[in-house]
Amino acid sequence: MPIITTHNLSKVYNPDTVPVHALRDVNLEFEEGEFTTVRGPSGSGKTTLLNMIGGLDNPTEGHVEIGDISITGMKENKLIEFRLNNIGFVFQAYNLIPVFTAYENVTFIMLLQKRSKQEMKKRADELLSAMGLKDKVDSRPKELSGGEQQRVAVARALASRPKFILADEPTANLDTESAMNLLDLMEKMNREENVTFIFSTHDQRVIDRARRVITMVDGAIHKDEKKASP
Amino acid sequence: MKMLFSIAWRNIWRHPGRSGVLIASIVAGMWAGIMVSSWANGLIDQRVNNVINEELTHAQIHHPEFLTERDPGMYIEQHDEIITFLESDSRVQSYSSRTLLDGMIQSAATTSGARIIGVDKEMERETTTFHHNLTEGEYLGSDLRNPIFIGEDLINKLNVKIGDRIVLTFQNIENEITSGAFTVSGVFRTGQNLYDEQTVYVNRNDLSGLVANRPLYHEIAIMLYDRSQGEQLVSEINENFSSVTAETWIELSPEMRYMTQASGSYMFYIMIVILFALAFGILNTMTMAIFERMRELGMLMAIGMNKLRVFTMIMLESVMLTLTGAAVGIFVGYLTVNYFNKNGLDLTAIGGDSFEIWGYEALVYPYVNPEEYLYVMILVIATALLAAIYPALKALKLVPGEVVRE
Numbered sequence: 001m002p003i004i005t006t007h008n009l010s011k012v013y014n015p016d017t018v019p020v021h022a023l024r025d026v027n028l029e030f031e032e033g034e035f036t037t038v039r040g041p042s043g044s045g046k047t048t049l050l051n052m053i054g055g056l057d058n059p060t061e062g063h064v065e066i067g068d069i070s071i072t073g074m075k076e077n078k079l080i081e082f083r084l085n086n087i088g089f090v091f092q093a094y095n096l097i098p099v100f101t102a103y104e105n106v107t108f109i110m111l112l113q114k115r116s117k118q119e120m121k122k123r124a125d126e127l128l129s130a131m132g133l134k135d136k137v138d139s140r141p142k143e144l145s146g147g148e149q150q151r152v153a154v155a156r157a158l159a160s161r162p163k164f165i166l167a168d169e170p171t172a173n174l175d176t177e178s179a180m181n182l183l184d185l186m187e188k189m190n191r192e193e194n195v196t197f198i199f200s201t202h203d204q205r206v207i208d209r210a211r212r213v214i215t216m217v218d219g220a221i222h223k224d225e226k227k228a229s230p
Numbered sequence: 231m232k233m234l235f236s237i238a239w240r241n242i243w244r245h246p247g248r249s250g251v252l253i254a255s256i257v258a259g260m261w262a263g264i265m266v267s268s269w270a271n272g273l274i275d276q277r278v279n280n281v282i283n284e285e286l287t288h289a290q291i292h293h294p295e296f297l298t299e300r301d302p303g304m305y306i307e308q309h310d311e312i313i314t315f316l317e318s319d320s321r322v323q324s325y326s327s328r329t330l331l332d333g334m335i336q337s338a339a340t341t342s343g344a345r346i347i348g349v350d351k352e353m354e355r356e357t358t359t360f361h362h363n364l365t366e367g368e369y370l371g372s373d374l375r376n377p378i379f380i381g382e383d384l385i386n387k388l389n390v391k392i393g394d395r396i397v398l399t400f401q402n403i404e405n406e407i408t409s410g411a412f413t414v415s416g417v418f419r420t421g422q423n424l425y426d427e428q429t430v431y432v433n434r435n436d437l438s439g440l441v442a443n444r445p446l447y448h449e450i451a452i453m454l455y456d457r458s459q460g461e462q463l464v465s466e467i468n469e470n471f472s473s474v475t476a477e478t479w480i481e482l483s484p485e486m487r488y489m490t491q492a493s494g495s496y497m498f499y500i501m502i503v504i505l506f507a508l509a510f511g512i513l514n515t516m517t518m519a520i521f522e523r524m525r526e527l528g529m530l531m532a533i534g535m536n537k538l539r540v541f542t543m544i545m546l547e548s549v550m551l552t553l554t555g556a557a558v559g560i561f562v563g564y565l566t567v568n569y570f571n572k573n574g575l576d577l578t579a580i581g582g583d584s585f586e587i588w589g590y591e592a593l594v595y596p597y598v599n600p601e602e603y604l605y606v607m608i609l610v611i612a613t614a615l616l617a618a619i620y621p622a623l624k625a626l627k628l629v630p631g632e633v634v635r636e
Binding site for chain 1: 233237240530531533534535536538539630631
């Protein structure tokens with residue numbers, strides 16, 4: 001059973017003035033453990049698609065199912081709770097909490113989940129070590145490089161043990177070395193812990209590493225290619 | 231909740247300069263409010279004590295209609311029985327029986343209206359501190375015939391000096407006009423110009439012959455060991471002596487009653503005005519803080535922080551920011567008030583003699599009742615919450631998908 005299904009997903013911005021068709025009748029299925037990239041030029045609807053899947057925005061038509069639960073039209077607070085426990089997010093601009101240390105940024109999401117102190121510490125130590133940030137646990141975001149901040153963001157996304165992670169242009173602000181490191185880590189988490197990753201990107205470095213590449217043009221699925229497993 | 235406190239507190243210090251300016255303005259506002267209201271409290275207390283100690287006393291007994299009619303014939307008929315009662319009552323510290331008349335005072339130069347108070351010098355001295363107001367001569371000197379103790383403004387008006395003779399004219403109990411010559415023995419100054427221009431003290435025995443050929447008293451002024459027992463005492467007197475009315479100082483002086491009742495509320499009103507002004511500063515700071523963090527707030531909602539938590543976090547930021555300033559301001563205010571409560575706050579340089587014209591002294595001992603600090607804290611929290619509602623509601627309207635993408 002797919003963990004994510006989109007049914008006839010459409011999104012029109014400014015329907016009453018100058019309508020912009022961001023998504024047009026998108027039907028997709030994602031299986032557990034996928035390492036998928038959604039590619040396409042700017043304005044092709046990549047981020048909109050990820051926002052719909054993540055429940056951050058509502059479609060104009062169609063709906064999204066996570067497992068067997070339809071999140072479209074779900075009440076706001078229920079949806080926030082659903083996201084907390086099922087979806088991990090990695091943003092292009094890292095979006096860490098600037099007043100928190102790396103460790104606190106990672107444990108924050110577990111605090112929201114009301115996990116025990118011991119569990120939070122164990123999980124945060126484990127993830128920050130896996131991300132190569134063992135010696136940066138007490139650093140605040142402004143004391144970290146872009147690559148380190150994005151690794152903290154990935155650790156935060158993984159901390160809540162989500163069903164899948166949505167990463168919107170995660171390497172866009174990173175240099176090649178940082179981007180490759182980050183991709184290595186995400187690939188490792190995908191391989192070893194079977195975490196599902198869905199990226200939106202036009203970064204060829206990410207596209208090259210993905211096992212499934214969905215190409216979008218003008219809000220519609222143009223191509224959906226699965227690469228053979230290495 | 232601990233997490234929300236932690237994030238809210240740290241958010242305050244993201245812009246130490248901006249938060250610092252707001253906190254400093256709250257500190258200044260709180261300090262100023264406390265100082266002004268403590269000074270008002272001190273002024274009122276001083277005035278009430280002065281009035282009680284100098285003349286009003288804790289309780290007074292009169293003929294039921296004397297205070298409205300001021301008729302010399304409305305004297306205390308059961309005077310001796312009441313005195314026996316008072317002398318046997320352990321709550322009573324001292325008392326003074328007075329003869330009160332309204333009349334005219336005349337010198338060679340001019341004539342003026344006068345309130346004439348006939349007292350037993352020693353009893354009055356034990357009961358009130360009025361004799362402390364002596365500025366010249368003697369308080370009803372015993373070696374003079376018919377001595378009169380006269381206000382400073384009145385002696386100037388009459389253009390007389392110590393030893394000069396003046397004539398008092400008033401009605402006796404038969405409603406006939408009668409006069410008596412008195413010799414100026416001393417001059418007093420209470421600081422209340424109106425009182426000093428209208429009031430004279432004479433020995434009550436010197437008045438008796440002129441008023442009724444026998445001693446009669448219109449007023450018994452009572453000082454208690456504990457002023458809070460006044461109400462109980464007057465109620466017992468009223469029960470036991472039907473021909474008189476006993477009243478406490480609060481009942482006798484509506485002005486004092488109003489001032490005492492108002493003293494606790496000055497802080498309240500002053501703080502409301504100050505906090506109203508500060509609320510705009512808080513609103514501005516919080517709105518700026520929220521607009522700057524739109525993407526971050528969107529991210530928090532995206533990753534799973536619900537709206538109630540976001541709302542609570544913003545409210546906490548506002549309350550913590552405001553309370554920090556308020557706590558410092560109140561502490562500094564408390565220290566300042568304590569210092570001046572011990573050493574006195576002399577406002578002569580600012581107010582000159584104007585305080586005396588209105589019956590106050592320029593040296594004030596300010597104070598704040600402990601519960602007033604509590605009221606201020608409650609007001610501060612309410613202000614912080616009200617000022618944060620708008621920015622918090624703005625934050626709740628965020629659509630995470632839109633702000634995160636931006």
